[in-house]
Amino acid sequence: MSEASQALQKIARGTGIVFAGTVISMFFGFLSRAVIARYFSTAEYGVFNLVLTVLNIALVIATLGFQNALPREVAFYREREPSRVWDLVSTALVIVAVNSVIWTAVLFAFSGSISRLFGDERLVRALRIVVFALPFWALTGVIISVSRGFGRVREQVYFQNIVYPTLFMAFVVIGAFLGLPFAFVFGAYVVAQALTLLALTFDVWKKGIFKPGISLNSKLGKELVRFSIPLMLTGIAGFVMTWTDTLMLGYYLGSEVVGLYNAAAPIARLLPIFLNSAGLIFPPLATVLYAHGKVEELKRVYQILTKWIFLATFPLFALIFLFPxxxxxxxxxxxxxxxxxxxxxLALGFMFHTFLGLNGWSLIVIRDSNFIMYSTLISAGINVVLNVLLIPHYGIEGAAVATTVSYFVTNVLNSLRLYRKIRIHPFGRSYVKSLIIGFVLLGLVLGLHLRVSSIWYAVPILVVFVGAYLLLVLLSRSIDEEDVELLLVIEKKLGVDLKVVKKIVERFV
Incomplete structure (x- = not known):
């Protein structure tokens, strides 16, 4: 078995675990949002989204981009200089702890100014409560990023995907049931983040992942910050790209419109679920291949993985796009x-983000974080300009167009850069055939102008659509040897006999 196949199977196993955790996280996240949206007013739901947007931006600044840098850096040092791994980890934790406390104080002090920017006094009290979640959230993210560098996804799944959203959802439901005021939602958010960090810290200490004591290394700290700062700026620009629509809708049209828009946005953001799940596993394994100069194997991993992500995402995209x-x-x-x-x-924008694959993570693997920063800043700038031009005239549809265009630009730029640097692109022959079949079939169904009144009528139509799509993929021989090897891994993992499925698939390889 080739190294590419081995890497793909590791990614597939890890992605399956992360995906399960992500589904659980999204389920409880949606439930929490649905309770807030239904129990409180549209304007209050808008305030909730504005506050979380501000906190998300603060999180990127507080963590200095470490959440994206550490999986790569920990994996690299484990491969080349294992003795320096704990120095790297300990230094990163101290830097983030200090920085997050500083930004908590800054946000608390300027909460009045932020609320005046959006013309909503309710933001003051909400921000002054929710900012205390920042240090807990930042440290949780860094610890989980370190564990990913060790090739572990357990901490990500258990604590970030299950413990936190479950706690927050439970608190929100209890608050709604008891008729508690809107401010309770933000207090619940802080407590949920604090309890999650406490449980995670106890767990990693018990498992012996972290060593006792603090080990600071200024040289490693400077190297990490130097590599991470472009990723921090990328993260800020990414949030600008993702959340400018929310912020500018709040500025131009008010909290109620923000609440309306954020009924659509969280659903559209479901589309990269498989891409993001794979992205949590991909960097450490890809870093090992790249560190040993195995670029051809890395290219094969990239192409097959992108095809799997597209095939898994396409049914969800079809449901959202055909029956919004x-x-x-x-x-x-x-x-x-x-x-x-x-x-x-928005579904078009996030699907385009998905179908080009893990271009951003691949650039991090080859340590080209500066270009990611430039491409994201360019796209964020385009997003801001388009929002300013379109929102006053087209409202929430204009904001959605701005976000979609910005995702298109950043993904095209990153993919072109990746190809120029190491000649990696996602468009293998089997993938191109899968793309053509999928979008032609989607166009045909759109041409039927189907109208359904309930999700329960939409699902049977979707099942037929997906069945036809998979049949056409098989008939077009868009199956690779690595797909069969993955099927064998799934069979072994589940402990079931997939003999009939294997026979069908093998006939079309």
Whole structure:
């Protein structure tokens, strides 16, 4: 078995675990949002989204980009200089702890100015409560990033994907049931983050992942910060790209419109679920291949992985794009139906982000973080300009167009850079055939102008659509040897006999 196949199987096993955790996290996250959206007013739901947007931006600054840098750096040092790994980890934790406390104080002090920017006094109290979650959230993220550098996904799944969203959802439901005021939501957020960090710290200490004591290394700290700062700026620009629509809608049109828009946005952000799950496993394994100069194997991993991600994502995209009204109504209720066009537009942007694969993570693997910063800053700038031009005239649809265009630009730039640097691209022959079949079939179904009134009518149509798509993929011989090897891994993992499926698949390799 080739090294590419071995890497793909490790990624597939890890991605399956992360995906399960992500689904659980999204389920409880959606449930929490749905309770807040239904129990409180549209304007209060808008305030909740604005506050979390500010906190997310602060998180990127507080962590200095370490969450993206550490999986690569820990994996690299484990391969080349194992004795320096704990120095790297300990230094990173101290830097983030100090920086996050500083930014907590800054946000608390300037909460009044931030609220005046959006013209909503309710933001003051909300921000002054929720900022205390920042140090807990930042340290949790760094510890989990370190564990990913060790090739572990357990901490990510258990604590970030299960413990935190479950706690927050439980607190929100209890608060709604008891009729507690809106401010309780933000207090619940802080407590959930604090308890998650406490449980995670106890667990990694018990497992012996971290050593006792603090070991600071200024040289390693400077190297890490130098590598991470472009990733921090990338993260800020990424949040600008993702959340400028929310912030500018709040500035131009008010909290109620923000609440309406954020019925569509979280659903569209479900689309990169498989991409993001694979992205948590990909960097350490890809770093090992790259460190040994095995670029051809890395290219093969990239192409096959991108095809798997697209095939897994396409059914969800089809549901959202073909039936946006019933999708929004199912999750958030009929009062958000006017956001259906927004959902379709955003779905196109996030699907394009998915179909080009892990281009950003691959650039991190080859230590080209500066270019990621430049491409994301360019896209964020385009996003801001388009939002300024489009929101006053087209409202929430204009904001969605701005976000979609920015995702298109950053992914094209990153993919071109990756190809120029190491000649890696996602477009293997089997993948191209899968793309053509998928979008031609989608166009045909759109041409039928189907109208359904409930998600339960949409699902059977989707099942037929996906069945036809998979059949055409098989008939077009868009199956690779690595796909069969993955099927064998799944068979072994599940402990079931997939003899019939294997025979069918092997006939079309």
């Amino acid at each position: 009204e019933v999708t929004i109504s199912f999750f958030f209720g009929a009062k958000y139906l006017s956001a259906a066009p927004v959902l379709q537009i």
